[in-house]
Amino acid sequence: MFHSEEIMKPVTENACSLCAPLGAALAFKGVEGCVPLLHGSQGCATYIRRYMISHFKEPVDIASSNFHEDTAIFGGGANLRTAIDNILRQYRPKIIGIASTCLSETIGDDVPMMLKEIRKANPDCPPLVFASTPSYGGSHGEGYWKSLSALVEQLLPEGPSNMAGKREELLPLFTAALSPADQRHLKDLVGLMGFFPCLVPDSSETLDGGQWEEYETLPRGGASLESLQNMAEAKAGLHLGAASSLREVSPLTILGRKSGLAPHFQGLPVGIRATDRFLALLQDLSGQAIPKMLLEERSRLIDAYVDSHKIVSGLKAMVFGDEDLVAALVPFLAEIGVKTLVAASGSRSGHLKKALESLLSKEEQEGMQVVEGADYATLEKLAEENPPDFFMGSSKGYAMSRKTRTPLIRVGFPIHDRVGGPSIRILGYGGARELFERICNGILEVRQEATGVGFSYL
Ligand code: SF4
Secondary structure, eight states: OOEEEEOOOSSOSSBSSOBHHHHHHHHHTTBTTEEEEEESOHHHHHHHHHHHHHHHOSOOOOEEOOOOHHHHHHOSHHHHHHHHHHHHHHHOOSEEEEEEOHHHHHTTOOHHHHHHHHHHHOTTOOOEEEEOOOGGGOBHHHHHHHHHHHHHHHHSOSSOOOSTTOBTTEEEEEESSOOHHHHHHHHHHHHHTTOEEEEESOOTTTTSOOOOSSOOSSOSOSBOHHHHHHGGGBSEEEEEOTTGGGSSOOHHHHHHHHHOOEEEEEOOOBSHHHHHHHHHHHHHHHOOOOOHHHHHHHHHHHHHHHHHHHHHTTOEEEEESOHHHHHHHHHHHHHTTOEEEEEEESOOSSHHHHHHHHHSOHHHHTTOEEEESOBHHHHHHHHHHSOOSEEEEOGGGHHHHHHHTOOEEEOSSOOOSSSOGGGOOOSHHHHHHHHHHHHHHHHHHHHHHHSSSOOSOO
């Protein structure tokens, strides 16, 4: 069995997670015509904008209700009204996604009540969806999933609809945070299996669009309001994320309660085993055979494993990041013969450990330490005590990688020190092959540098 612990330190030194409203902004940016609005001070919105622009290299507008000293004393109702008026005038949004911040939660602003009054005064106002996301209540993962749940809870009518006449081809998909490239790939996979995917969030265009001919106030793309409301007509739906599947409330559970659809929960399809499980489920639901091109892609992945297994087999890794991502990467590493020494997340939900227990064999769990509530100071100390051959996670691990002279395979969010974060693929057979080859090349680069003579041929 692996050893698991939640780090309880008097101070957090460089948290291995981001703030909850950032997760809310990531979720709301995947909805068509949506402007995220943070109810709090400018600083919260500026930090989140900065993080997202640096990773996605796209314009990212995030509004703020702009708290000042007096707002912190008298409440932010007037500021929220002004912020919504400004957004309606400047952006003409189809929806506004409002997330609270530490300050507005601490002073006890009753945002749902404020929004009720704003809607009453302006009946033509587009939908205003609210998620309570104080950062002291959880990580960006918490903010992300709470916002997705808020979208389903607040946009879809209550009560199971009639199962007769349900649309079998419609497949709502709620996923852990993915790169736009993986979102596109996932939609293709689901489409190949005979479904019309309704991916939520869908930032495949909003956060990775093409060149604009003319300035647009809001980027194109995203899950449309109509498609969100149509989800009630689906027969089945999927939640992809092994750790978040264990949450008490999933947007899919809410959708199931409201529409009567059959909910299915799985981890992210990273690697052969997980992608096989994912496609088997789609095959069960659609009755359609797995297309030849996917079977060929699987065969090419196995061939790549065989060709290069000697480069990575027997290596040791430290993996950190979002719970769902770590829960998908560790079984993938086990599949290619890499032993994970430490699997870490800044979240404290306890779901990472349970998810890994369900996905790994006893042998694969042996000697692995699962750290929840992790910070980078702790991870660096663990890496010095028991050095891994490589790190795998976001660019926030770079300082530790540089100090310990250990390669970092960049995956997840944020990637601040490289270009191409939005195009990193890990899902499906094709994504696993790209990830496998990036690990092999990362290791080869270190070995090549370390040899006295270097080598130019494998
Ligand atoms: S104050 Fe809270 S919500 Fe604002 S940036 Fe800091 S942690 Fe995030």
